Amino acid sequence: MRLVYEHFVATLTGLIRTPAYSLVTVLIPGVVFIFIGTSVADSREAANLVMASFAIFAALGVAFFQFGVGIANERESPWEQFAHVLAVSPGTRFAATILAALVFAIVAVSILIGVALILTDVGMPLMSWARLVVAVFVGAVPMALFGIAIGYWSPPKAALPIANILYLALSFGGGLFIPPSSMPAVLNAISGVLPTRQIGELAWAAVQGRPWGLEPWLWLAGYTVVFGFVAAMGYRRDEGVRYR
C-alpha cells in the first residue's frame, strides 16, 4: 500500500508539473462548454443534458490521454525500464496510475460542473447528481481500457494524434456535442453502437430522472471485455518486445 501511495504521489506530481498535460485535460472541457454548451443550454432541462454530456467528455479526456498517451510515451523511456527492475508489481503501479487519473477526472468534472452552475440554469435532485456521477465513472472504465489499448498498440509518436482523433470522433459520434435526435439517420445508426453513446444514454437518463435501461449496461460490459482484452494483448505484446 505504501508503494501505491509513493507511486501515486510521484505520478501525480509529475503530471501536475507538466502544464501542457494537466491544464489542458482539466480545463478544456470547461472551456469548450463555455463556447458550445452555454449557447444551447437555454432551459434547465437542456442545461442539465449538455452538462451531463460534457462531464463524459471530461472523463473521457483523462482516460484517453493519461492512459493512452501516457503509456505510449513511457513505453520507450529508460526510466520505465529502470522502474521495471524495482521491486514493485505491475498491479501496484497500475493502481497508482488509476488513482492519479481519478484525481484528474474529479478535478476536470468538478470544474465543468462549476462552470455549468455559474453560467447556466443547471439544477436537479440529489439522486440525479449521484446517478450522473456513477454513469460517468463507470463509463470511464471501458474508455480507460481503450486508452490503454491505444497506448500499447500505437507507435509512441502517433499515440497523441490517434488519441485526439478518436477522442473527438467518439465524443461527436456519441452525441456529446449534438444530441443524437438531431443527427442524420446514418450517423445516428453508427452512434447507436458507440461506447460514448451508451455512457450518454445512462447520463441523460440520470439527469432526466428516467430509469436506466439494461441495454447501455450490456453494451458497456461488452466494450469493457473487448477493450480489456485488446489492452491485455497489447501489454503482452509490448512485454514480448521489450522483455523477451
Place this chain on the structure above:
Amino acid sequence: MISSKNEGSAVRPRNIMGSPNYAARLVKVSKAYGPTRALDQLNLTLDRGEILALLGPNGAGKTTAVSVLTGTRRADSGSVELLGGSPRNLAIRRRIGLTPQESGFPNALRVGEILRLVRAHYPAPLADPVLFDRFPLQPLLRRQAGGLSGGQKRMLAVALAFAGAPELVFLDEPTTGLDVDARRALWRAIGAYRDDGGTIVLTTHYLEEAEALATRVVVIHGGRAVAAGSVDEIRGRVGQSRVRFDGEAPDNLPSATRIERSDGRVTIYTQDADALVRAMVQRGVAFANLEVQPASLEEAFVEITGGGTQ
C-alpha cells in the same frame, strides 16, 4: 532453478540462510534476438563480495547478460539464479540495485522526490547522511531532474543503484560521459560500498574503470565468456609490457608476443621487457625514443577478442 551437476563440481557449501555462497549464476544461458545470438551458452558465476567487470565490444552480449540477470529479459534456455532465487521474484529484487544505462528520469520530478520514490522500494535504505556523504546530491535535492547536467544525472543514476542499500548492485556504464573528477568521486563511492561487503557487476567501455575497480574481469565476446581472471591475469594474456620505439622491427626477438608497426613506430608486447631490450642492444637493432610501459587492459582486450570494435 539451477542444475546441480554443472561443471562436475561437488555441491557448493551453503550458508545457514540456505542461499548459495555465490550471489548470482548463469548456466548455459542462450538468448537470441531473431537471427542474432546475443548470448551463446554463457556460464557466469558471481561470487559474494566481488566486483566483477564485464568487458567486451559493443554487441558482445554484456548488456544482455545483465538484463537476464536482473530479470528484464528472459533467457531462451539455460538457468538463471539471482541471490538464491528468480530475478522476477519481488523479494529478490528488493535486494538488488541498478543504474539505468541512459539517465532518463521523469523530467518534472525533483531529485529528492526520485530518491524518495526509489528508496521506498527497499526495506532498509541508506539514510540521508550516508547517502549524501557518498554522493554529493544535497545541493540538487530541489532541482527537477530535467534541468540536471549530464554529469549530475549520471551521479543520480549511480546513487539510485546504491540508495536502497542492496546486497548486489548492477552498474551499466556508470561513468560514461563524466569528467575525471566526477568519475573519481563515483569510484570512491563504489569503493566504499565494496568495503562494506557489497557485490557489484559492472559493465563498462572504460578499461581504466575496470582496472580501478574490478576484482575480477570477464571478457565477453560473441555471447560467450572468452576470458576470465584478475585484471593482471587478463593483461598477462597479451604480455606484461609494451615496448615502443622508432625504427625497424627485428624478427625472432625473445619473449615478444605480438609486434605492431605503424609509421615507423614499432610496438612490441612482451612478458619480459628487460630481456627484449637486452636482445635488441646485443643484436645492434637501431632504435630511438624507446618507451616501456605496462600493457593496458584495453590492449589485452583487443588481443583476446581478436580486435573487437573498440
